[in-house]
Amino acid sequence: MSALFDKHATEIEKILSKYPPDRKQSAVLPLLYIAQTEYGYCTPDVIREVADIAGVEPTEVDAVVGFYTLFFDHPVGKHVVQVCNDLPCALRGSEPFLDHACQKLGVDKHQAEHGGATTADGNFTLESVVCLGACDKAPMMQIDLEYFERLTPDEFDRLIEEYRKK
Ligand code: FES
Structure with missing residues (x-):
């Protein structure tokens, strides 16, 4: 078939x-x-x-x-990091959080906001997405199938290092 x-x-x-x-x-x-x-x-x-x-x-x-945001029509990194930047999350600080995520991963924010930006080593694709259904827990993100909520920049950095080893 x-x-x-x-x-x-x-x-x-x-x-x-x-x-x-x-x-x-x-x-x-x-x-x-x-x-x-x-x-x-x-x-x-x-x-x-x-x-x-x-x-x-x-x-x-x-x-x-x-x-569905978890299906991709283009190549993505080993891990996909989706940061919600919809209005309720934006009101709770997702914009500077996304800035930090881009800086930490060394990717272009414009790309992250328009289809995703992949790190040079192919380990991560970062993309900003619309509501992931955890609006009261921003800043939040999803890495692959796992949710992380009420994040700080330090927590983001720690999670990235953790996933880098996976
Ligand atoms: S607006 Fe971000 S999770 Fe709903």
Whole structure:
């Protein structure tokens, strides 16, 4: 069927078996998770592969990738650091916190605010994102799948050094 299916047949069959044949589109999210873990990010070819498996149009899968901040349509670093800079977080100091994050990681803030900025060593991609649902705990960020809240610059630096070793 596809390289992704061939490599992860058991896992994919298990996911597809959870949905009736006419509702396979519901499998797009878990299929994208497998695809991104396999390929690193979601290229148009990856999107087509997932669409074929789920029996939907590639544009539908593309829309899912575009909607969720944890799916990437471009290469990213080993760890993705997402700093919320939406209005409630901005009112609680996320802007200077983001400045500090850019300085610590040595990346360009404009890039971080427009699709993400990756460190020269490829270890981190920093991006500012909209609400992550922890508005009362700003400054906050997500590294990969983990949330960190009520952060200080020192705590950011400590976490970066911790993730650098992972
Ligand atoms: S506005 Fe930042 S988490 Fe909601």
